[in-house]
Amino acid sequence: MNFDLILGILQIVLIATTPLVFAGIGELVTEKSGVLNLGVEGMMLVGAVSAFIILVITGSYFLAFFVSIISGIIMSGLFAFLVLFLMSNQIATGLALTIFGIGLSSMLGKQYIGTPIDGLSPWFFVIFSFLIVFLVSYFFYKTKAGLILRAVGESHNSAHALGYSVITIRFLSILFGGSMCALAGSYISICYAPMWQEGMTAGRGWIALALVVFATWKPERVLIGAYIFGGVTILQMNLQALGLRFPGQFFSMAPYVATIIVLVLISSNKLRIKLSAPASLTLPFYKGR
């Protein structure tokens, strides 16, 4: 086997998997605080389009990523306002955020489809994605703030009784999740593709949600899950390119089928899911003033 070929494939896997790591770790932090945000796909798309537009207008990569992250904070802030202050159903609100994000991104990006840009080297972000996972892990298990965040996700009433502000902690966790999703989106439109196309995240947001379950809510395992998934995706692309006598559509559906199979394998152990999922996930917090 050719050594260069293996190295080449490894590089492609690293580049393709990075956005999944960003979105997955962002959603993991949100869920650890007890909030399920199904708007990942929508936030990624808005992040992708806003970074792209800013890059085309200003030519500054820094501004592009900066504005993209702001867009993620605004989108997730909207979600946070609804679920935390108006106590709306988290699942439905997340879906609304995704639908809204799909519409907003296609409207904003309409005139930028096909605009050429100079892509940015992905390697800084690849390294950063590993770093952020270990930072989140350190934060959760070695710092007091991390412990408080996990406590809020497990039992918001106890955390409230101890004097911690459940709403503030959840708000910040949701915003962190939103900014990570936007970063994942801008990475796709500026480093990975690099271009803008309607719906270009192609379901990666939903796969990031599946990754959190796969990881049984443990940060390092998001990396493992993301790389298994990234590997399957790249493998199917390469097999498809080899021109096997097998319809391409069956290769293209492989990542989604693989996600279902992996979810089934992980979830079939009821006790494991029960022990690892944050106990207050999707429950609204109402102080009962």
Added chain:
Amino acid sequence: MNSLFPSIVSRSQSSGLMNFFVPIISIVLTLITGSIIFVLLGFDPVYALYTFFISPISSTYGISELFVKATPLALIAIGLSYCFKNNIYNIGAEGQLTMGAIFGGGIGILFHDTNAFWLLPLMIFGGAIGGALWGLIPAILKTKFNTNEILTSLMLVYVALYILDYLVVGPWKDPFGYSFPKSRPFSESGRMPLLFDGLRVHFGLIITLFLIFVSWFIFSKTIFGFQLKVSGYSPKAARYAGFNQTTLVFFAFAICGAFAGIAGLAEVSGPIGLLYRDISPNYGFTAIIVAFLGRLHPIGIIFASLVIALTYLGAEDAQLFLQIPSAVGFIFQGLVLFYLLGAELLINYKLTYKKLL
């Protein structure tokens, strides 16, 4: 003296009055936000809103188109309410719709040169079976393997779309269709009869109204409907009463899948007449909004489906006459759901001003 800001107090019983007003409030707020968006885009808001919401339905043809779009939305939404009432989050109706179109449409392709009265009923049956089978996959995974139905039902949407894509470029491709990725057209008796000459509104509307009536009966007059409702409100009470949750999950998914499948078949045998790649402009996802906006109530869903169908038509007109990208329709749909979910607070909580002195 009262405090400046209202505080939120839990109601002992959800407010029926608010249940009725909240969807209306959210539609009004969406219209206001919509006109602000139009102003920001540099359009006269009155003219833009007129183009979006009035001009599409100011002709008989327009009203017929409104019902053409509302038919699949209402049918899928009433199916979804079997799931949502029981807190089962099936968001893969788009996949169940696609599978229904594949099964029912497959029968239509098999009998493409047959003209017989039994063809359409057989295709409808096929559509229901296809959708139900696809819906049962997440039901089995949820009940047997404890797998989250949100993610599995959504992943199955992508799988169904790829299967359809494979069929229309591969084995089911029209041999006389040059190289277009589409199937043979169905025979005349495999098409939904039109209700009026020259208009596209078709028999699928009658099927939808019938199934909505049946669902109203099931929800309000049968033990099954009662069980769905109870296990939605309080899973503990349902378990104590001895309701079998596994059976409920299976039925909810099967019924929802079957309805979505019939909706898919009605699309391909109604306005389209054959199978190709893009049979549905996201009806399966948009129906989720219709179900919530209609508050999972049959009458509510009928009205909600008309409102949301109008956003489809309006988006097309806005693109045509104002050069606003048609994606603005999704923005309206997202907004109406945001406002609805936010305003739901008024149903279960009330705002009161505390006395300070």
